[in-house]
Amino acid sequence: MVREFSRPKSLLPENYLYCPGCTHGIIQRLVAEALDELNLTPKTVGVAAVGCSVTNFHLFDVDMQQAPHGRAPAVATGVKRVLPDSTVFIYQGDGDLAAIGTAEIVHAAARGEKITVIFVNNAIFGMTGGQMAPTTILGQKTTTSPYGRNKDVEGYPLRVSEMLATIPGAVYVSRTSVHNPKHVNRTKKAIKKAFQVQENGEGFAIVEVLSSCPTNWGLSPLDALKWVEEKMIPYYPLGEFRTPSEVTN
């Protein structure tokens, strides 16, 4: 029997703490596949953020540091400045990156830090119990916006990729989704590009991946994927917002 589908080498057979149907697991797997395929594992240093992905430093088979909430871009900056030839990636949720860590991500981009950022946008604070995130869409009910996010009270959701794309140092900025296999494949390509940009020494690269949180959205895993497609994508359009001409598929 030929085994067609197996665990990427860069991912360890540890306990995964994600809820059933959560797409964090898919995204994490894509990162590991990209590291494998680009042969980056031996020289990679990953930085885990705080959120549902907090334990992913146990899961990637690479050297890892675990950063305080929101500070992964700063920790990654420290690593990369000491080890300019290494490959440095960070994996952050939307509370981590777009709320508490807004300054760190903007300035890492402004400095053109040669790091790869995987930004998992699930429109909610997953880990702490489904509170409103800066990315929570208008009308979305969360434990801290129980009547639905209202622009007059909570303001508008933040489009991080569009904002970062205005910064010259951010040379690759892309938003993808993992709600169906076609988009999973596109996300994989984007993540690989984001690593290639770093390898080419071109600058800061970020892939924002729209992800589901069935638990805190109160939806079945399938309905959650539909919600990504029908509710999130209209507000968070997919595509490449910046791409260096040198980067090829």
Add this chain to the structure above:
Amino acid sequence: MPEKAFMKGNEALAEAAIRAGCRYFFGYPITPQSEIPHYMAKHLPRYGGVYLQSESEVAAINMVHGASGAGARVLTSSSGPGISLKSEGISFLAGAELPAVIANIMRGGPGLGNTQPSQADYHQATRGGGHGDYKTIVLAPYSVQEVVDLTYKAFHLADNYRTPVIILGDGFLGQMMEPVELPQMIEPEDLPSKPWATVGKGRRTRNIVTSLCLPPEENDALNRKLQKKYNLISEKETLVETYLLEDADYIIAAFGITARIALAAVDLARKEGIKAGLVRPITLWPFPEKELAKSAENAKGILTVELNMGQMVDDVRLAVSGKAPVKFYGVTGGLFPTPKDILTEIKKLEVAVNG
């Protein structure tokens, strides 16, 4: 022949760090420590190092986390408000057992306070400053030469114990110029390797730098390991200097710049026939409890002098444990007691003791 120079305290701190093999500095401007980043920005590139001005002190301390985790000797410096912002990060450094040197050139507080010399961050420094059960080694120089020597030593202590070390100076020490002897240059390549660092796993098993311990037993084990380390540090690294203690009736306890003024006060008191002496903690944590307890045995009274409203005096009282009366005298944020002021306080103490 040792190299000599005439330097400001802040510049001397920066030069000593470079000589200790530090090639990375991350920081955010704040008075009265700015000569440290200025010096680093000018000189680090010459050594192939990196000076990076971060977007905030929060970012700076986390850059320190990354750089230290990657195996480098790294420095950051700040003052009052900036150190408050760094406190979460310092707790993470302690928890992840990362070496780092953090200079706090203290200014007046609380809040924005003022930019004048002060010792108001004693409690913050010696109690860890951030959340959780941890300590940092706290070194308190009292001359520019000691700034050099203790900074050089701080990097060694940080690496040796894998712990953050605070250099607790003040604006006066940072700004004043004195002649110094500079130590030998250490090249980073000559430092012992750090097999725990995250540098890319190559062919070995992966390294993880973290303070996260989700299972309670793991968290308990980490805390016990840290306490063991802190006990060892207390046992081996406590530093204290004393002056004319042998026959002293009245002891002044003071650290940093205040100890310098206190020295003159001891001489003044002796001239007037009062047997005064000085205890100067050099490590504020670990605190030289034994030395203080011993000196209190034959003393009639102890006067703690600080540039704050009374912080180290708590540790003095704990150490002395009722063996002698302990009084406090202090001024804040840019004010200084003169040796005469201190002598007046000693006389008051004398009256209080003798009734």
